[in-house]
Structure formats: C-alpha cells, structure tokens
Amino acid sequence: MGKSRSLLSRTRTRSAWLVLLPMLVTLFVVAAWPLGRTIWFSFTDASLDLMADAQFVGIRNYLEYVKFGDEDGQYYGLLADARWWRSVWNTIYFAVVSVSFETLFGLVIALVLNQQFRGRGLVRAAVLIPWAIPTIVSAKMWAWMMHDQFGILNDMFQRLGLISEPVAWTASPDTAMIAVMIVDIWKTTPFMALLILAGLQMVPQDIYEAAKLDGVPAFRTFRRVTLPLILPAILVAVVFRTLDALRVFDIIYVLTPNTDATRTMSVYARENLFDYDQFAYGSAASTLLFLVIAVITITFIMATRMDLEGKRS
Amino acid sequence: MKYKGKLLAGIAGLAVLATGAVAEDLTIVHGSVGRDQEVLRGQLDRFEEETGHSVTIVSMPESTSDQFGQYRLWLSAQSSDIDVYRMDVIWAPQMAQHFVDLTEPMADIIDQFVPAAVESQTVDGKLVALPLFLGAPALYYRSDLLEKHGEDVPETWQEMTDTAQKIMDAERAEGNSDMYGFVFQGAAYEGLTCNAQEWVSSYGGGRIVELDGSIGINNPKAAEALNLAASWVGGIAPEGVLNYKEEDARGVFQSGNAVFMRNWNYAYALAAGDDSPVKDTFAVTTLPDGGEGTSSAATLGGWNLGVSEYSEHKDAAIELVRYLTNYDNQKERAIVTSRPPTLMAVYEDADVAEQQEFIPLWKPVVDNALPRPSAATLRKYNEVSSTFWTAVHSTLSGDGSAEDNLARLEAELTRLRGPRW
Numbered sequence: 001m002g003k004s005r006s007l008l009s010r011t012r013t014r015s016a017w018l019v020l021l022p023m024l025v026t027l028f029v030v031a032a033w034p035l036g037r038t039i040w041f042s043f044t045d046a047s048l049d050l051m052a053d054a055q056f057v058g059i060r061n062y063l064e065y066v067k068f069g070d071e072d073g074q075y076y077g078l079l080a081d082a083r084w085w086r087s088v089w090n091t092i093y094f095a096v097v098s099v100s101f102e103t104l105f106g107l108v109i110a111l112v113l114n115q116q117f118r119g120r121g122l123v124r125a126a127v128l129i130p131w132a133i134p135t136i137v138s139a140k141m142w143a144w145m146m147h148d149q150f151g152i153l154n155d156m157f158q159r160l161g162l163i164s165e166p167v168a169w170t171a172s173p174d175t176a177m178i179a180v181m182i183v184d185i186w187k188t189t190p191f192m193a194l195l196i197l198a199g200l201q202m203v204p205q206d207i208y209e210a211a212k213l214d215g216v217p218a219f220r221t222f223r224r225v226t227l228p229l230i231l232p233a234i235l236v237a238v239v240f241r242t243l244d245a246l247r248v249f250d251i252i253y254v255l256t257p258n259t260d261a262t263r264t265m266s267v268y269a270r271e272n273l274f275d276y277d278q279f280a281y282g283s284a285a286s287t288l289l290f291l292v293i294a295v296i297t298i299t300f301i302m303a304t305r306m307d308l309e310g311k312r313s
Numbered sequence: 314m315k316y317k318g319k320l321l322a323g324i325a326g327l328a329v330l331a332t333g334a335v336a337e338d339l340t341i342v343h344g345s346v347g348r349d350q351e352v353l354r355g356q357l358d359r360f361e362e363e364t365g366h367s368v369t370i371v372s373m374p375e376s377t378s379d380q381f382g383q384y385r386l387w388l389s390a391q392s393s394d395i396d397v398y399r400m401d402v403i404w405a406p407q408m409a410q411h412f413v414d415l416t417e418p419m420a421d422i423i424d425q426f427v428p429a430a431v432e433s434q435t436v437d438g439k440l441v442a443l444p445l446f447l448g449a450p451a452l453y454y455r456s457d458l459l460e461k462h463g464e465d466v467p468e469t470w471q472e473m474t475d476t477a478q479k480i481m482d483a484e485r486a487e488g489n490s491d492m493y494g495f496v497f498q499g500a501a502y503e504g505l506t507c508n509a510q511e512w513v514s515s516y517g518g519g520r521i522v523e524l525d526g527s528i529g530i531n532n533p534k535a536a537e538a539l540n541l542a543a544s545w546v547g548g549i550a551p552e553g554v555l556n557y558k559e560e561d562a563r564g565v566f567q568s569g570n571a572v573f574m575r576n577w578n579y580a581y582a583l584a585a586g587d588d589s590p591v592k593d594t595f596a597v598t599t600l601p602d603g604g605e606g607t608s609s610a611a612t613l614g615g616w617n618l619g620v621s622e623y624s625e626h627k628d629a630a631i632e633l634v635r636y637l638t639n640y641d642n643q644k645e646r647a648i649v650t651s652r653p654p655t656l657m658a659v660y661e662d663a664d665v666a667e668q669q670e671f672i673p674l675w676k677p678v679v680d681n682a683l684p685r686p687s688a689a690t691l692r693k694y695n696e697v698s699s700t701f702w703t704a705v706h707s708t709l710s711g712d713g714s715a716e717d718n719l720a721r722l723e724a725e726l727t728r729l730r731g732p733r734w
Contacts (some may be wrong), residue, residue, distance in 0.1 A: 048389040049410065066731075074728065148553025149491075149565055171500070171556030173710045256556070258378070258501035260703060260712075274382045275699070277407070277692040 035290065041283035048279045061284035078284050086260060087268040088292065094177065094264060095245035098184045103238055105185065106192025111222075113193065114200045124197075131190040139254035142183045146170050146255075173261040180255055180262055184248070192237050199233025200226070235306050239297060246293045265289040336365040337629045343399035343616070344373040344380045346559060347579045348650050353637075356645070360636050366629050375558060377401045377503045381695065384408070388621070396624040397633055401503075402448075402615045403687040405434045405441040407694060412619040415440040418631045430655045433684060434617050441619055443634050444655035446646055448614025449678045450511065450600060451671070453566060453574040453584065457594040458484070470512065470541055470601045473573060477549040480572045494549025496562040497575040501706040504558055506685065506698045507612040508575060509705040512538040514610035514683055516603035521701050522686035522726065526734050530701075531723035538603065539708045539715035546709050555710055567591055575600065577614055581671065582651035597671055599678060613682035615655070647672055653679050690734045700725050 042061055046054035063077040078084050113124055130138065145152050146169035154166040169179040203226060211221045249266035256262045263271075269289060273282030300306075343353065350372060357368045373380045381404065387395055388411040400408070416423075419440060423431060430444035452473070454466060462480050467473035477494025484492040498504035510521060518535030522528055546552060551565070559576060563583065566574035569590045574580070584591055602609040618634040620627055636642065643654040647665045653675050659665060660676045687694040704722040708715045 048385060051389075076728070147561075148551055148556075149561075149570070166551065166553070168551065168553030168555060171553050173712055258699070258702070259706065270382075271699075274385050275378065276696040278696070 038283050038286050041280055042287045044280050046280045047277055061281050078288060084268060084285065087263045087265050090262060091246055091264040094181060094248060095242055098181045099238060099241045099245050101185045102189050102192045102241060103234065105189045106196050109193040110196035110200055113197055127193060128190050130187045135250045136254060138187055139183060139251045143170060143255055146179055170256045176256045176259060176261045180252055183255065184251055188241060192241060195237035196230060196234055199230040203229045235304050239300060243293060243297060246296065337626045339366055339368045339396045339626055339629055339633055340371060340394060341368055341397040342371040342373060342395050344375060346375055347583050352646055352649050356637060356642050360633060364632065368633065371395065375560060391623045393623045393625050395621055396626055396630040398619045398621060399445065400442050400617045400619050402433050402613060402617065403685050403694060406436050406687050406691050409436040409439055409441045411622050412441045413622055413627055415443055419443055425657060426655050427657055427679065429680060430615060442617035443638050444615060444617045445638055446615055446652035447655055447679050448577045449611045449653060449675060449682045450575055450577055451597040452600050453576060453595055453597050455572050455594055456596045458572055466598055467601055469604045471604060473601050474541065474549060477572050481549055491570045493551050493565065493571045495545055495573040496550060496554055496557060496565045496571045498558055498562055499554040499709055500556045500558050501702050503698060505702040505705055507614065510612055510683065510685060511600055511610045512542050515607055517607045520686055522689050522697060524689055526689050528723055528726045531719045536715040536719055539705060543708050543715065578651050578653055582649060610683045611678050613684045693729060693734055696729055697726060700729065
C-alpha cells in the first residue's frame with residue numbers, strides 16, 4: 001500500500017517537473033543567463049568591440065590599489081569612484097521621495113475612487129491615462145512643458161505671479177531632480193492608486209456598517225479598520241514601485257541626461273557600457289546595481305514582515 | 314547545351330555587374346539638424362534615379378552623444394542593417410575598426426578635399442570616412458541692435474559680455490522683457506565641450522589634453538575663461554542655457570530674443586530664411602578672443618560618411634558616399650544649409666559666394682579650426698570629453714569655483730589616463 005502511494009507521488013512529481021520545465025528553461029535563458037554573463041563580464045577586461053577576448057582580471061573593476069611608486073598610490077575601481085556613490089545616493093533619494101508621494105497620492109485617489117458617485121467608471125479610466133502613455137513620450141512632453149523659454153509651465157506660473165523669472169526646471173542642478181520626481185510621480189501615481197483600490201475593494205462592507213452603527217468617526221474607521229486591512233496591498237505596491245524606481249532610467253535619460261545632479265545607477269551603468277569604452281566597468285556597475293536593489297528589497301520585506309507566501313491568511 | 318547555358322548565364326551576370334544594374338537597397342543613418350534631412354532626401358532621390366538603387370534614411374536624435382551610443386551598439390553587434398553612417402568628426406579614432414578603408418576607393422578624388430578634414434578621418438593610414446561637410450562656429454549678432462545702441466562688433470569675450478549686458482538692459486527697459494544677451498550650447502553633452510574648449514583656448518589656456526597627451530588644463534587662464542562664462546548664466550544668458558543644445562539656442566536667437574549667439578554654420582541659412590523674424594537684422598563674425606595677445610579659437614566640427622565593414626552592399630555604398638560628396642551636391646548643401654564644404658573648389662564657386670557670402674570668408678576659419686583631443690586620447694575620448702563637460706557644467710551651474718573644478722578635472726583626467734592614453 002505504502003509502496004504504491006510513493007510510486008504515484010513519484011509520477012506526480014515527475015509530471016510536475018515536466019510541466020515546469022518550459023518555464024524553467026525560459027527563466028534561465030531570459031534571466032539567469034544574462035545576469036550570469038553580466039556578473040562574469042564584471043570580473044574581466046571585456047570591451048564592447050572585443051567581447052570574445054575577455055580575460056579574467058579578478059576584482060579590479062570593483063577595487064584596486066595602484067602604486068605610483070614612492071609609497072604613493074591611489075584606489076581605483078567602482079567602490080572608490082565618487083561618481084558611482086553619487087549615483088547610488090541619487091537613485092535612493094529619487095526612490096524614497098517619489099515612492100512616498102506616489103503612495104500618499106495613490107491612497108487618496110484610491111479612497112475617492114472607492115466611493116459611489118456618478119461617472120465613477122469614466123474617472124477611473126481617466127486616472128489611468130498618465131500610466132498608459134509610454135515613458136519616453138511623457139518625458140519628452142514634460143521636457144517641452146518645462147522648457148525655460150517655450151514651456152507652458154513657466155508661462156502659467158508667471159501669469160499667476162508665482163515666479164518673476166522663467167525657471168530652467170531641468171537645467172538648474174537645484175531643480176533638476178525635483179523636475180524628474182514630479183514627472184515620475186505624475187506618471188506612476190495611477191499605478192499605485194489602482195493597486196490600492198484593488199485592496200480597498202476586498203474590505204467587507206459590513207465592517208463599515210458596524211462601525212457606522214457604533215458611531216465611530218470616519219477618520220478612526222480609516223485608521224483602525226481600513227488601513228490595517230489594506231496595508232498588505234499597499235506594501236506589495238510599494239515593493240513593486242521601489243523596485244521600479246531603483247532601476248529608473250528612461251525619464252532621466254530624456255529629461256536631464258549627463259548631469260551629476262540626476263545621474264542614477266542605471267544611467268551610470270549605461271554610460272560606461274556604451275558611451276565609454278568600459279564594458280567591464282559598466283558590467284560591474286550593473287552587478288552592484290543588482291545587489292543594491294536585492295539588499296534594499298529583502299531588507300524592506302523583512303522589516304515590514306511582509307507575508308509573501310500567504311501563510312497568515 | 315548544359316555548359317552553354319551556364320556560360321550564357323555567367324556572361325549575363327558579368328554584364329549586369331559591369332553596368333552596375335543590380336538595384337540594391339541601401340540604408341544611411343544620420344542625425345538631422347535644421348534642413349539636413351530635406352536636402353539629403355532630395356540628393357538621394359537623384360541618386361536613386363541615376364543608379365537604380367534605393368536608399369532609406371534612418372534618422373537619429375540631435376545629440377551627437379546619443380547617436381554615438383546607438384552606432385556603437387549596431388557596430389559592435391556587426392549589424393548589416395546600416396550601410397552608410399554619417400559620423401561626427403571626433404569618432405574616427407574610436408570606431409576605425411568597424412569601417413571600410415576608403416583610401417583605395419577615393420584615391421582619385423581625395424586631393425580635392427580640405428587637408429585638415431581628411432587628416433581628422435585618417436587613423437593609422439586608414440581613411441575611415443570621407444568628409445561630407447565641415448563645421449566651424451561663428452558669433453551671430455543682431456546688427457540692428459548693435460547699431461541702435463551705438464556698439465561695435467565685439468572682438469574679445471569681455472567686450473561681448475559688456476555689450477550684451479548693456480543692450481539687454483536697454484531693451485528690457487524698453488519693455489522687451491524676453492531679451493537676453495547671449496545664448497550658446499550649455500547642456501552637459503559634447504556641444505559644451507566644443508564651446509568650453511573655445512573659451513579656454515582663446516584665453517591661452519591650452520587644450521583639454523595636449524597633442525602629446527599631457528594634461529595642462531588646470532591653469533589660471535582656463536579658470537579665468539570659465540569664470541567669465543559662469544558669470545553669463547543667469548545674467549546675459551538665461552539660466553536654461555544649461556540645458557540648451559544647438560536648436561534651443563537657435564530658437565531663442567531666431568525668435569529675436571538674443572543679441573549674440575554661438576552656433577555652427579547651419580544656423581545661418583535658417584536664421585536668414587524667409588520665415589525668420591531676424592532675417593535681415595543679423596550678421597556673423599568670428600568668435601571673440603581673450604584679449605591682448607590671444608587669438609580666437611573655433612572648434613573643428615563636421616560630419617563624414619563611412620561605409621560599414623558589415624554592409625552587404627559595400628560597392629553601392631561607396632558609390633553613394635562618392636555621390637553625396639561630389640561637387641554639385643556639396644554646392645547645393647553649402648547654399649541651402651550653409652554648411653562649409655569639404656571640397657576646396659566649392660569655396661571659390663561664384664554662386665555659393667553670392668548666396669552664402671560668409672562661406673568663402675570661412676575658409677581660413679575652417680583651415681585653422683581647433684580639433685578636439687580625440688586623436689591624443691583615442692578610445693578614452695568620450696570619457697575625457699564627458700569629464701571635461703561635467704567640470705564646465707558644474708562651474709556654470711555655480712557648483713564649485715572654476716579653480717576647484719579644474720583641479721578636480723586634472724586629477725580625474727590623470728586618473729583616467731593611467732600609464733598612457
């Protein structure tokens with residue numbers, strides 16, 4: 001009896017693996033293989049033109065002490081590169097600020113859209129428009145709107161008397177990062193709103209009715225009932241957005257390429273990979289980018305004790 | 314019978330080859346500025362008519378840095394999609410290996426080209442690309458405003474600064490609140506390297522990297538030049554100039570909102586066009602110098618046509634390159650787009666002199682134009698240029714003094730060079 005069951009379960013296991021195989025192969029080809037190659041290149045002296053001739057050079061792309069003689073020397077490599085650390089800081093700063101605002105605005109919009117009112121379907125669709133426009137297009141659109149001479153933003157603000165001189169939003173180092181974040185928040189708030197709205201719709205209506213009968217004020221209902229119930233949905237949305245924000249590239253590349261004030265890790269990696277003849281160095285940057293994102297995500301998931309496997313439900 | 318059939322087919326094939334009657338589909342890629350695309354299409358249409366080949370244009374963004382990244386990818390992937398690349402003057406040393414050596418195919422005509430242009434495209438004896446047109450910047454100025462306010466055409470940067478400030482203030486006082494004194498290319502990209510190299514060099518501050526590869530950029534004269542430039546931003550130049558490329562600067566000048574502009578030659582034809590508000594009220598002169606004992610510097614620019622090593626239609630592509638650089642087409646380009654030609658004879662053409670009067674005058678500027686250090690720094694040129702424009706952009710944005718940024722630039726360049734370029 002026991003033997004026949006194990007035979008059955010063995011067959012089932014085998015067919016499970018067979019069914020999974022196409023996906024595993026696909027995952028290996030599109031995810032593991034390129035990632036592995038990038039990590040490998042980061043330990044070589046590969047250049048874009050001579051990729052086949054890449055030689056292993058150890059951790060030189062990450063850190064190397066070069067002696068100039070006379071006890072003089074300098075550290076080289078990514079870990080000693082101030083521009084890299086500036087990019088890491090820019091990326092984290094961008095991710096924290098923009099994701100915070102997106103979550104806040106997304107929550108407010110989701111709460112509004114969760115109410116019953118006429119034309120709700122239309123508004124729900126309209127809110128999604130920024131998210132539906134391709135990033136390159138919306139970034140270019142904003143670049144024109146923010147142009148210091150021909151842009152509509154300066155024109156409007158000047159008419160309203162908010163500013164006296166046209167502001168060069170994307171050019172000045174003081175406002176470049178703010179400009180980028182404004183565009184990103186405008187674009188991805190709908191995404192947050194949508195995910196949070198999905199969470200809101202899971203909250204059973206009878207809880208609200210009970211709260212209403214007990215005369216609990218609306219804000220307390222929100223803090224004590226709504227928020228705890230939709231928190232898992234918000235956290236998942238935040239993780240998604242944070243992952244996305246840490247890899248940010250296209251908005252910055254279109255709006256303010258090449259300036260220290262907004263260069264992120266992805267922009268830095270691309271610059272070295274393709275513009276400069278530094279394919280291996282760029283690969284090292286890509287590898288560190290991967291590690292930084294992995295560490296931040298894992299820390300976030302652990303810190304919020306996020307329920308990824310559905311055990312608590 | 315069978316043998317005869319093969320022979321006939323072979324002869325027929327040879328005949329087709331000899332007359333060039335095989336119609337091939339070619340692709341040319343370029344980054345269009347101003348009316349480049351329109352002129353190129355017209356010339357390609359005639360080429361198609363004469364040869365039976367067909368040519369598709371792939372158009373790229375305006376920024377040369379963006380174009381470079383894309384071309385690098387295509388070439389490294391050995392893509393056969395593009396046959397002819399229009400290449401910036403600085404790219405030859407970095408991309409030489411991907412292009413057909415044009416020394417042989419062009420041997421009969423190469424003597425007719427401007428020597429400095431040919432030299433810029435020759436890497437270790439290999440002619441990487443054939444010069445299509447040259448670029449040397451000019452100082453565009455509003456002759457009507459200078460006259461109105463009784464000012465002379467400035468000869469030094471300081472004079473230009475003072476004149477610009479004076480006219481800007483006077484015009485604004487008259488209610489022309491959008492008026493600025495000077496616009497240039499201040500975005501963090503290759504164009505800023507060209508602009509800043511001119512300031513530094515005309516102040517006697519040397520080159521970014523000298524011809525022998527030494528780094529002398531950290532000197533008081535370079536700092537003086539950059540400090541003056543930094544004073545323009547937010548003063549005579551709008552703060553947005555920090556994100557201006559060629560077309561942004563032209564937009565401001567051509568709308569009548571700037572007294573002076575530094576720009577390449579292409580802007581002349583457009584600013585003098587029938588629909589231009591400043592059509593009859595501007596003129597060009599050479600760029601200012603740094604004052605006593607210095608001389609004006611103009612960065613050598615220009616575009617060249619290279620045939621991809623991975624093209625499947627090399628012969629037809631070479632034919633196309635020869636066609637686009639021939640006398641008539643260069644003449645048309647000179648007249649319509651005001652691009653300085655690469656054939657010496659076109660500078661003496663009477664029609665060109667009549668319709669674009671500044672082109673014959675620009676021959677000495679082109680001959681003495683200042684190359685960027687692409688030959689000295691080889692494959693590291695892009696990074697050198699980017700390090701330089703970053704230092705300049707920081708100075709212009711008020712992020713550190715010129716002295717500090719130049720000291721850091723020197724350290725970074727030294728580090729970048731390592732044992733050798």
